[in-house]
Amino acid sequence: MSFPSDLDIARSAKLRPIQGIAESMGLRPDLVEPYGHEVMKIRLEAIKELADRPKAKYVVVSAVTPAPLGEGKTTTTVGLGQAMSHIGRRATVAIRQPSMGPTFGIKGGAAGGGYSQVVPMELLNLHLTGDFHAVTAAHNLLAAMVDNHLHKGNASGLDLNNITWRRVLDVNDRSLRNTVVGLGSRVDGVTRQTGFDITAASEVMAILALSVSLADMRERLGRIVVGYSQDGTPVTSEEIGGAGAMAVMMREALKPNLMQSLENTPVLVHAGPFGNIATGNSSIVADLIGIRCGDFLITEAGFGADMGAERFFNIKCRASGLTPDAAVIVSTVRALKAHSGKFKIVAGMSLPEDLHDENPDDVHAGGANLRKQIENIRIHGVSPVVAINAFADDHDSEHRAIREIAEEMGAHVAVTHHFDKGGAGATELAEVVAEAATEKSNFAFLYPDDASLREKIEIVATKVYGAEGVDYDYTAGQQVDTFEQAGFGHLPVCIAKTHLSISSDPTLKGAPTGWRLPVREVRASVGAGFVYPICGNMMTMPGLGSAPAALSIDIDENGEIVGLS
Numbered sequence: 009m010s011f012p013s014d015l016d017i018a019r020s021a022k023l024r025p026i027q028g029i030a031e032s033m034g035l036r037p038d039l040v041e042p043y044g045h046e047v048m049k050i051r052l053e054a055i056k057e058l059a060d061r062p063k064a065k066y067v068v069v070s071a072v073t074p075a076p077l078g079e080g081k082t083t084t085t086v087g088l089g090q091a092m093s094h095i096g097r098r099a100t101v102a103i104r105q106p107s108m109g110p111t112f113g114i115k116g117g118a119a120g121g122g123y124s125q126v127v128p129m130e131l132l133n134l135h136l137t138g139d140f141h142a143v144t145a146a147h148n149l150l151a152a153m154v155d156n157h158l159h160k161g162n163a164s165g166l167d168l169n170n171i172t173w174r175r176v177l178d179v180n181d182r183s184l185r186n187t188v189v190g191l192g193s194r195v196d197g198v199t200r201q202t203g204f205d206i207t208a209a210s211e212v213m214a215i216l217a218l219s220v221s222l223a224d225m226r227e228r229l230g231r232i233v234v235g236y237s238q239d240g241t242p243v244t245s246e247e248i249g250g251a252g253a254m255a256v257m258m259r260e261a262l263k264p265n266l267m268q269s270l271e272n273t274p275v276l277v278h279a280g281p282f283g284n285i286a287t288g289n290s291s292i293v294a295d296l297i298g299i300r301c302g303d304f305l306i307t308e309a310g311f312g313a314d315m316g317a318e319r320f321f322n323i324k325c326r327a328s329g330l331t332p333d334a335a336v337i338v339s340t341v342r343a344l345k346a347h348s349g350k351f352k353i354v355a356g357m358s359l360p361e362d363l364h365d366e367n368p369d370d371v372h373a374g375g376a377n378l379r380k381q382i383e384n385i386r387i388h389g390v391s392p393v394v395a396i397n398a399f400a401d402d403h404d405s406e407h408r409a410i411r412e413i414a415e416e417m418g419a420h421v422a423v424t425h426h427f428d429k430g431g432a433g434a435t436e437l438a439e440v441v442a443e444a445a446t447e448k449s450n451f452a453f454l455y456p457d458d459a460s461l462r463e464k465i466e467i468v469a470t471k472v473y474g475a476e477g478v479d480y481d482y483t484a485g486q487q488v489d490t491f492e493q494a495g496f497g498h499l500p501v502c503i504a505k506t507h508l509s510i511s512s513d514p515t516l517k518g519a520p521t522g523w524r525l526p527v528r529e530v531r532a533s534v535g536a537g538f539v540y541p542i543c544g545n546m547m548t549m550p551g552l553g554s555a556p557a558a559l560s561i562d563i564d565e566n567g568e569i570v571g572l573s
Contacts, residue, residue, distance in 0.1 A: 087124035087426020091434035098302035123430035182551030214536035283310030347374030389450030
C-alpha cells in the first residue's frame, strides 16, 4: 500500500475549532480575531496581557548543511511539537509562512510533511491571511514613491546609479531580475535600470520578522535606506515620505497567524524572510506570544546551523531579548552521505540509486559537517540535540553511525519517525529535547555590538564557517567602510552566502578548511537592523525550472485543489 500524499493526509485531519486552539494557549477571545474558520490573527496586546506568565523553554530547530532537497526541518519542528503532548508537555510551534514562488516552483509547499503537518496545508502554502501581499504592496509603494520623487525634481539628490530599492513579487520570474522603468514619454517617469526580487527577500519582510511592536515597525520602516546621494549620503524612506503609509499597510500583517498541526498543536505562522540574504526566521512578535503559552516554544531557523541558527542567535535573539534553552540539529542519512562527496544530488532529479545502499562508512565520511554544526551551536553556549530524521530506506547501521558521531561530540541524540508516525514517532526526540533544555544555558552572542563590521564578519567567517580569513573586493571594502562612517557599525551582520556548503562555495562538502571568505559586495538593511555582506552570486529572484510544480496544480470538478505537495 502506497503512503498517502501530504494533501490526502491533511484533508483527513480532525481539526479542532480554531477558537479551542486559542483557548488551549490561554488566549482570551478578545485577543484573537477569526480569519475564516481555520485561522486566527492574534492581537499584539497579547504580548502585554501574557507577560506575567512563566516562560516556556525556548528551542530552535536547525540542521546540518542540507542537500538540495532539504532534510525536513519544518516536519521535525512540527513533529517535535506534537510529540510533547505524548510525554505530558504543552508545546507551541512557531514557523515562517511559505513563499508562493517556491510553492509553484521546484520546492513545493512548506507545511511540514506526512503526519507532521500544519493544516489546512492549502491555506498555509497559498495566500493565508495576505501578509505576503501586504509586504509586497508596502515595498512597491515605496518604490513608486522613489520614482515619483525622482520625477518631481529629486529634492534629496538621489544618485540614479545608486538607488538600492527595487521592486518585489511573490512569484519566481527570472525575466524580472533586471528591468528598465520609466520608458515612454516624459510623463511616464525617469528612465533608469532596476529590477525585482522575490517578496521573501524584501527588507520589509525582514522588518516584519524583527519588529517587537507596531511602533518599532514604524520606526524601522522609516530607517530604510532607498539609495544614496552623489556624495554618498544615505537617503531614507522617511525623507522620501513613504514610511507612514507603509506602516498603515503593514498594521494587520504584524499580527501573528494562529493555525494547528494534524494533532491540534498550536502553530504560530508569521513572516517569511529569505534564508540566504535575510534572517530566515519567523517573527519575534509570534515568539513573544508563544513563549508564554505552554511548556515549550519550538521554532525553526532556515537552512543549516551555520546560517539560520547563527542568525537566530546573533540577530533575532539580540532584537527579542529571548534566550534559547536548546537547539535541535536535524540530520539525515542522505545528507551526511552527500557530504562524503561521493554522490551528486540535484533538486528536481531522482536521488542516485546507490545513495540508498547500506553503507555506514559513507555516513562517517560526511560526518565532518555534523561535527561542525554541533560546534556552531556550542560556541553560542546552547545545548545541541541531534535529531536523526529517519527515512523508510535508511538502515539501522547508518543511524548508529550518526549516533556515534553525535555522541563523540557530546551532543544529545535521538532517532525520530515523525513523518510516518506523527507525534508518537518523535517521543524519543521530545524526551531528549526536554532533558537538554533543563541544562544550564550559557548563551552568548558571538560578537559585541561595538565590534567593527569587519571584525564581526571575520568572527562569523572563521568561527562558524571555518574560513581562514576574509577577502574584500575593492568595492566591498569601500562599502563596509562607508557604512561604518554612516553610523551603521553597531548593527549585526547577516552574511549572504550559499546554503549548500558551510563555505561560500556550493561545491565544497563536509566542513571545508583552508579557504577564505570572498566578499564581493556589502549592503545595509538599516530598517531591518543588519548589514549583509554578499559572498558569491546570491539569487534574490528565483526562476522556474523545466517542470515547475505549477504544471501539476489545478482545481478538480468539485472545486478542490489538486497537485499541491
